[in-house]
Amino acid sequence: MPNHVERGTGPARRGLRDSEKQLAVVMIAPAVLYIVCMVGFPFILAVCYSLSDATTGDPSLHFVGLGNFKAILQDPVFRKSLGNTFIFTLISQTLVIILSQALALALTQEFRGKWLARFFILLPWTAPIALGTIGWLWMLDSIFSPFDWLLRAVGLLGSPQALLGPLSNLYWLGEPSLAMASVVLVHMWRILPLATVILLAGLTSIPHEILEAAEVDGAGFWRRHVQITVPLLRPIMSIAFLFGLVFTFTDMTVVYVLTRGGPVHSTQVLSSWAFFKGIEGGDLAQGAATAIFLFPLLAGVAALILRLARRTEIT
């Protein structure tokens, strides 16, 4: 790894310092300005909305204090959304961290048709998520689902004695628990390639000699994996986890396309509820207040993992 410690500054370079400082500021200014105007300002505006009674019809700001937060905290749909956001994110990301290790380890090996396998495995991440989710929507269709057809074909569904009941379909997106499982599955499906790709990069950076030495010393596959690979991968795993967390936690596309939060809000998440409330319902104030719950959680988690990653790098 390259050394980033400041090099000693000779007298010749000291003369350049002032102009370099100006250049640094000029080069960084457009990015900072853009972010202040297009992220910072709207963010503050969103906070203002959440403290007001603004609606689409009357978007002027009359401050009402924390009234919106009090109201949404008493709303059972909001509580359900808050819980679902955590449940969906944690379950899908736990599965991703476990499965991506297996997949990344497999992809470090050479085998026939590897490029094709890679292409297939990356598809959920490379394809626009709204379009990939539409594929799932058709696969989880209430009447024409191929899963239901398979279950009927093997006799698990659709006959009076069948294990999964006499109905001809499971109604994947109509049954609350199945709908929740479907959302988790699609989130996992989508993030798995990203986590795998990140872990793969970490794996290829581990020196072969260490693993070979351990193998010579008689360490088996699991011992090598748990005692050498995983500790060395920890910073990169945190990064993979961080990105997965962020993408899943803030995403509303999967829920919007798949279930629209239904049946009866059983798959509603914070961002989809904010969208339905603030956009389709026209209640800018409560929509903004709902969405603001996403931010501190994200910032906290991100700061934590960034610190973790940097500390591991130093030691």
Added chain:
Amino acid sequence: MGSLKKICERGTLYGIVTFFALFSAFPFYWMVIAMFKRDHDLFNPAANPFLFNEPATLDHLRVLFYDTHFLQYLWNTCLVGTAVVAITLLVSVPAAYSLARWSGRWGENLGIGIFLTYLVPPTLLFIPLSRMIGLFGLHESLGALILVYPTFTIPFCTWLLMGFFKSIPKDIEEQAMIDGCSRMGAMVKIIFPLSVSGILTVVVFAFTLSMHEFIYALAFISVSAKKTISIGVPTELVRGDVFRWGPLMAGALIASLPVAVIYTFFLDRFIAGFTMGAVKG
């Protein structure tokens, strides 16, 4: 013994890879099937859905290309993507170079600060941004998307490039500067050519991110002819509650494949940019 162990290992390897490849690609395989199936076959719950029980048809493709704005969506997406890539490069490359080379304590923090803005979700910014776009007179125009999409491409790409520039030893441009190059000259002549793979990664990433974006597009654009792929296909091919599954699947597949191919082609560079940008605080 040795060879038996080897066979077991290969078997496990192929088993894992096949399972995940099927899991990942199945929705797209399902799109291929729906794309060529006749409606009568598609909507028959008794028929085996994995096979063509009736001859294949190109009807869905005909509907997609002649009866919908699909080509227009593709064109809009390319237009927005290209503009966003250009803006992102113009803003991110200098910022990332500056942060990578002159980062003291505040530079480091500023870098992290820029990255953290990426975590502000579209659902939070949508309401105020739509009002701002109205004020700029960009309602129902691709300009709205071009203006807003850099909110996620700039933080992310700056972060990626920062890690990339840090991996290029300072000595290289210092040497050039001792030989009489200015800082700008060293940057343009020495550093940029060395960063081609990092910059390409950012191009691919910025394009992919803007192609994927769903929420802003859904919120800002409702005129059919101005829609991008990711909202045009799901919203325009569903009429009321009626899903036109054949054209819908065909559109989803045709829009997905080109990005997937480019992505896979750039994969190695992508990984390099991603992890270096990510691991280096």
